[in-house]
Amino acid sequence: MALLQISEPGESAAPHEHRLAIGIDLGTTNSLVATVRSGMAVVLNDELGRSLLPSVVRYGVDGAVEVGYDAQARQAADPRNTIVSVKRFMGRGIKDIEHVESMAYDFVEAEGMVKLRTAQGVKSPVEVSADILRALRERAELSLGGQITGAVITVPAYFDDAQRQATKDAARLAGINVLRLLNEPTAAAIAYGLDNAAEGIYAVYDLGGGTFDISILKLAKGVFQVLATGGDSALGGDDFDHRVFCWIIEQAKLAPLSHEDARLLQIRAREAKEYLTTHGEAPITARLSTGEFVDLKLTTAIFNEITHTLVHKTLGPTRKALRDAGLSPDEIAGVVMVGGATRMPQIQKAVEDFFGCEPLNNLDPDKVVALGAATQANLLAGNRAAGDDWLLLDVIPLSLGIETMGGLVEKIIPRNSTIPVARAQEFTTFKDGQTAMALHVVQGERELVSDCRSLARFELRGMPPMVAGAARIRVTFQVDADGLLSVTAREQTSGHEAHIEVKPSYGLSDDEIAAMLKDGYTHASDDAFRRALREVQVEAQRLVEAVQSALKEDSHLLSTLERAHIDACMARLQAVMIGDDRRAIDAAMDALSKGTAEFAARRMNQSVQRALAGKKVEEL
């Protein structure tokens, strides 16, 4: 029997027509699912009252697929078939993954995304993520007593097209209708209701189990823009555990440990760390397989001392993200704390000292992302309250553009445009009689293609031959609500069209994105110079080609002396145009234009006469 929730006035759904929407935080270490019940975002627990689902999947030899705590429990016993932290593999090739050598998996190098060989065959990260998502969907369906209408799934702000597409594919495989992918920091900000707050700039500090992310968001007109992201993909609560683990070994003067004893002490270390969040000292006791007995007390003072370099390590990327955004700490209106490890008092203190304001921490830090996603899902599914008629938009993290002559990037959609978005621009042909055009789609902030990331290449063929510059090719970039790109090129007179969905096989790492963004800022003036240079070089090349083709056709219109002068001007231009002296190129172009002015006039006359000769009088 269905249980009812309280609806907004006038919004009671007809029986069996409830729009059940969920938010999913698909984390590296843990995943969660949340929904809005009677107007309140809540995380959905499993049968045992646990909210987290460890992001671990085991493909057993017996054909069973275990997800969550069960899989985690068998991880040590069956490391090869137990996949942890699969999020790190999403949309990635083997070359993109750090520490491959230290992982227990049997990697299969595949085109595009890496794959893993398990007892149940080769699995792609998309399939593994789909198994996690399926478990969450089933939990939600049991909790809500019906079919899920749709879900909002969160992804890190720095996830690129390949990683976002992989996440969407995983959801589809799990039978989930994705209403939208949402950036994790944006979701956290929504959970705190910052989207209803005054405009301002916020920082989201996310210290999870294994990763640290810092994002700087700007809220303007109900839209969050990601101003900068940064972090450390190998820094998290686990590192604090490790420091405590090392301290135990040192204090108890333990000999090298067996695998099982090491696991046991790692677990004790984590327990002690979490206990210290609310207590002044933590007892650590364990009986090892060697018969040795560990009996220690870890005080807050010692814990702070052995972990303070880790705390400090998060401030470097934080400072850098602020610098990338061109901001100082006092310009931040609020700091949102995300991730279980931000519960530690010394983290709270460090963040407070750094920003000079008390961080927002009254929501459960490992639930905020899921809660924000649920809030957004509820809105997108149409269960909105009166006055809530805003629709939160996201922005694209890096500019999208197309390669033009000379290896220059023409930006079509600038970075931080709100999505969904469509923009078009017209291009033309460079050569006479050109019937095909190669289009190269790139992503990045720099002016030169070689400094940006290549997303896709495709060709528009079968255009009618026309003189250079006459064809009109309209290139349309469209980014959907999930940040996925499609590009269409259409020749306007003939209607010939080519289209591509950008599904790049490789992703950029967050470091690369951050580097590309920073690069874009620091090289702005440098780039402007190079861009201007490239532009004259392209112009010069065009002039040389035009003169060459004119000479080929009509050199009979010139005297030997005239011809020699033109040749000399052209040689001069060809010599300087490969250099980087813009003024010299300009001057040489000028000389060649002047030197060929008379020639051009004669050619014009000739063609007019020919045209007249070929036509009957009546037609004129």
Next chain:
Amino acid sequence: MTITLSDAAAQHVSRFIAKRGRGIGVRLGVKTSGCSGMAYKLEFADVAEPEDVVFESHGLKVLVDPKSLPYLDGTELDYTKEGLNEGFKFKNPNVKDQCGCGESFNV
């Protein structure tokens, strides 16, 4: 005529209203539709309509429109958990039979 909230329902209603930040109580009603003829309506109430019949239960206002009232008289709104699912349930003495889903009913 009476309509009441159980302890659990009252607790949840006040929590949801507090979280929502506005509202004077809950509105209960019925509308025609569904697999056995009529369906329950459960909504936050922001304003009382002049024709509304207003009950007080655990200090909370329960608003009912006069057309719905005959179908709901004697109802207790309860809040329960069933497995992983939780939510409100109408305990309505007027109901003769209801569809398996419990969302719609006949009197």
